[in-house]
Amino acid sequence: MSASTILDYWEPSEDPTLVLRYFYLDAEAQLAALQLRQAGIPSFITSSNIQTMLPLGQGWIGLHIRKRDFTSAVVALKAADMWEEPDTTGGAAVSTKWVLVALAVMLAVYLVLVLV
Structure with a gap:
């Protein structure tokens, strides 16, 4: 190297x-x-x-x-x-769920703003 x-x-x-x-x-x-x-x-x-x-x-x-x-x-x-x-308690699954929820909320707000 x-x-x-x-x-x-x-x-x-x-x-x-x-x-x-x-x-x-x-x-x-x-x-x-x-x-x-x-x-x-x-x-x-x-x-x-x-x-x-x-x-x-x-x-x-x-x-x-x-x-x-x-x-x-x-x-x-x-x-x-x-x-x-490494997190062995399953914390990654919980954080992934909240990220998906946050993305769904952001998408819903975006669609409301665009369609209204």
Whole structure:
């Protein structure tokens, strides 16, 4: 991994990748990727453009790493205080429900304003 390039170079291989974490803000994802780069862990970010266009999304910006780098990546993000433990209580399902309700209400208000 060269220090003079912006993007990390991935050698073609069968090594699987995984999403280390999802972010709501592109800047936060970029900072986490920088922490990984400083630790020597290659990574890439996906969906930052769509999250910028639709800021009320559900944290679609994914930080991807190689599966073999998972443990060291978690250690690097914990050292930078950027790691969140996964929610196993089902909180994501509750927040998704409220987002859908909020979107339905916004759509209804929009239709009322347009049709009246």
